[in-house]
Amino acid sequence: MEEKDQEVRKDYIEGAKKSLSKIIEEIFIRFSSAMKVAQIYEPNNLTFIRQINLLFNLIQNILQKEGKAVFQFRENTLFFNTTRVKFDFSSYHNFKFLADEFREKEIGTLGFNPGLSESELTQFITLFIDDEVIKENPFEDFEAVLKESGIGHIFLEKMHSLEVTGGAREEELQKSAIKVFFKSITHLKEVVEREKKKKRIWLKTTRRLMQSIINLVSQNESFMIGLTNIKNYDEYTLNHSTNVTVLSICFGRRLGLERKELVDLGVSAFFHDMGKVEIPEEILNKPGKLDDNEFDIMKTHSWQGAQKLACLKELSILPVTAINVAMEHHIWANLEGGGYPKYWKKDHTDFFSKIVKICDFFDAVTTERPYR
Ligand SMILES: [Fe+2]
Ligand SMILES: [Fe+2]
Incomplete structure (x- = not known):
């Protein structure tokens, strides 16, 4: 795992040969790993910190290159900065996991702005998996908690009502x-x-x-x-x-x-x-x-x-x-x-x-x- 992580980082930093879609796919894998790890460990746990760090570096790199990092779920398709994202068979379950989580919270768009800090990302993930956050309205409750916590470089948009299924x-x-x-x-x-x-x-x-x-x-x-x-x-x-x-x-x-x-x-x-x-x-x-x-x-x-x-x-x-x-x-x-x-x-x-x-x-x- 350690070696794999090193490889991912090395590939990204040195490579630049890698396609954007590969990097986006990696962000998604990291994202779902961070969520899963956060469900088990506390934020001060080393495994958790490492996962966040890997995810943070990937997002940072994208922000430097593209100026924005916006994920949008539309009709079971994921778009990243308006590019349609395709997945390998092996990472489809990560996509499905995140798509289900997003649908549950009625999130249609998740965006990261330049200036994002690692602690904001940690807070975001921690709140995302916290069952206590949602009282009545999934999207509105979650968005309100993010605002209260002072998370200023992550923004959300609500999923189109027709897409909220389950x-x-x-x-x-x-x-x-x-x-x-x-x-x-x-x-x-x-x-x-x-x-x-x-x-x-x-x-x-x-x-x-x-x-x-x-x-x-x-x-x-x-x-x-x-x-x-x-x-x-x-x-x-x-x-x-x-x-x-x-x-x-x-x-x-x-x-x-x-x-x-x-x-x-x-x-x-x-x-x-x-x-x-x-x-x-x-x-x-x-x-x-x-x-x-x-x-x-x-x-x-x-x-x-x-x-x-x-x-x-x-x-x-x-x-x-x-x-x-x-x-x-x-x-x-x-x-x-x-x-x-x-x-x-x-x-x-x-x-x-x-x-x-x-x-x-x-x-x-x-x-x-x-x-x-
Ligand atoms: Fe064909
Ligand atoms: Fe053909």
Whole structure:
């Protein structure tokens, strides 16, 4: 632990190569550790002091670099100074822990201003975990206590009333959402392996999973979108495909698509990058930019995916849109502007291809690739 802490500090101070999102993620890990430690130890305990010190240094560094450090929870997504924050699987539980704590106190924004002192931070954490502070109104009571204590460099804003949820039903819903999300990733992994062996891919299971995602999205859309903020470098394509599926279903639902159409859209989004199976790992995970030759190989994943889907044993229950989406999700809307494959001649791309393209792009630009 000691060594790990040293490493984190060293990386931050010397590194600066580390991405901002990595640092923000570390602040969150530190934050939740400090809360957990504060629940067990008194403020004069050495472990507690050390945790606060590590957290304080990270916040200080951010303040020096950015001039402000503002966390905002919006619809189960965390923003830091307006950047959407993504989490590793391993730190998702820290995010969930803090999100629950914030929701309980109805805090939508937590900000640190330059001039913050270590003792203010200690006081803040101590008051945060103190059950006695809240009498009637979670946010107002907590904010009043902060003011009384003279904490001047930390500010709060109340969570939007629509976001204040909770209760046992909500918990259950969140558990099923997490289960379905990870089941989808595992299922896609199995599909890829079975397709390689030219076996049936259990398309009925895919459709059933889409039904579950649609149910969950209609009950708690923001929580489902929140799950797309988890990043997974090891299984990037699987995770990305699941994210694009969830986002496409949310988008399609907002556009007024019917249930049957949403299932087809979900299946199409789920398989949009099937062709990447054929792209060599060295190209898929290449640190830095692809050269022209590598990019040409990468571009083949559109038609390779469409071809794979068209050759499935279960083609009769595969929506034809899935083949179009695989082929068209890298083509620009007007077909003249660019994108690939170049030879694909149609007046316009499929409506589902446009939805998936937008969600694909959104997920890609908000996720940092391993070294890119
Ligand atoms: Fe793609
Ligand atoms: Fe993609």
